[in-house]
Amino acid sequence: MNTAALVEVKNLSRFYGALQAVKDVSFTIRQGEVLGFLGPNGAGKTTTMQIISGNLAPSGGSITINGHDLLEDPRAAKSQIGYLPENPPLYRELTVDEYLDYRAALSRIPLARRKQARNHAKARCGLENTGGRLIGNLSKGYQQRVGIAQAIIHLPPVVILDEPTVGLDPIQIREIRLLIRELGEEHGVILSTHILPEVQTTCDRVQIINKGELVLSESIDGLEKHMKSASLTVAFHRVPALEILEKVPGVNSVQPETNGRLRIFHEPERNPTEEILRMAVKKNWGLYEIRPARLSLEQIFLDLTTEAVPNIETTTEIPASANESRTEP
Incomplete structure (x- = not known):
């Protein structure tokens, strides 16, 4: 303008x-x-x-x-x-x-x-x-x-x-x-x-x-x-240690959610979905959900x-x- x-x-x-x-x-x-x-x-x-x-x-x-x-x-x-x-x-x-x-x-x-x-x-x-x-x-x-x-x-x-x-x-x-x-x-x-x-x-x-x-x-x-932020929601039958997921290339942080799921924040240009899928199969974590997450304005405000x-x-x-x-x- x-x-x-x-x-x-x-x-x-x-x-x-x-x-x-x-x-x-x-x-x-x-x-x-x-x-x-x-x-x-x-x-x-x-x-x-x-x-x-x-x-x-x-x-x-x-x-x-x-x-x-x-x-x-x-x-x-x-x-x-x-x-x-x-x-x-x-x-x-x-x-x-x-x-x-x-x-x-x-x-x-x-x-x-x-x-x-x-x-x-x-x-x-x-x-x-x-x-x-x-x-x-x-x-x-x-x-x-x-x-x-x-x-x-x-x-x-x-x-x-x-x-x-x-x-x-x-x-x-x-x-x-x-x-x-x-x-x-x-x-x-x-x-x-x-x-x-x-x-x-x-x-x-x-x-x-x-x-x-x-x-x-x-x-x-x-x-x-920003609300379509670089993050994933994931759920496992056998939840790995957060430190393991945080070491995946491109991952910035991992936060537990109230429903047992995890929120994985990653670099926008580096989506770790494929690597998480590969690791979940190899280590038998029992991955049953992985999807892009969307932040709400309320969540941004609270953060x-x-x-x-x-x-x-x-x-x-x-x-x-x-x-x-x-x-x-």
Whole structure:
């Protein structure tokens, strides 16, 4: 993709006292991309999202939003962002139209253009017939739509969505995913989610953060190739020592599975199937199953994030000195 980067994050870091929550994180987002941002609780995902949206200052590094430095020119940079936090900032006592007009004013949309902006956002989010309804009377799915509408009402190049499908029923989830895909055609979208299938159906790229570090950054196409990884599932009546299998040319490691089978990881260009078959016959291991294995996104996620980390993102109180911001509110 040759379009200019909408978001450029370089060597981003963030400390809470002596604890480093984000460690040298770098990535870019371009127009037409939906980036899935994954990580276990406490991995630094929410901290990174808060920094990119301008709600938290970094300890080091730089963030550029559509050509504007977030630290040097925060007002201009933030004007390029639409943000939906996990808990949408809705006023339940307002109607949809009243609330979107209010959000348009906060986004400095001129009075003469607010109705047009409101109607456009409603049309994008399937809210055409809800303008006079109280937000508090809407279903959870429609409240999420209102949350997305407020995030895009000023037509920002960058849209950040934090857990937009949490608490929705399957039909609502499908509708919101379709909406996110549509947004990804005109904007650069960062989607934070714990729902792994959502990443595969909605995103163009995926990043996984763990202990504050990016441990995976891959396109969905590349991820699919990775999921068809170089590994075999094998089963024997008389299981040989793992050390013997690990010495087979091309084998990188062998891991037992819960059902008595073994997972053999091998070099992509060097499939050891024929050698294992030959050895199994010669040594009478009683081989009764051998097949290529396929990793799931869940397995990749678990493999990259298995070690427990302190949950710094749910800290209830942060010292004032640790939360000072260099960006404008």
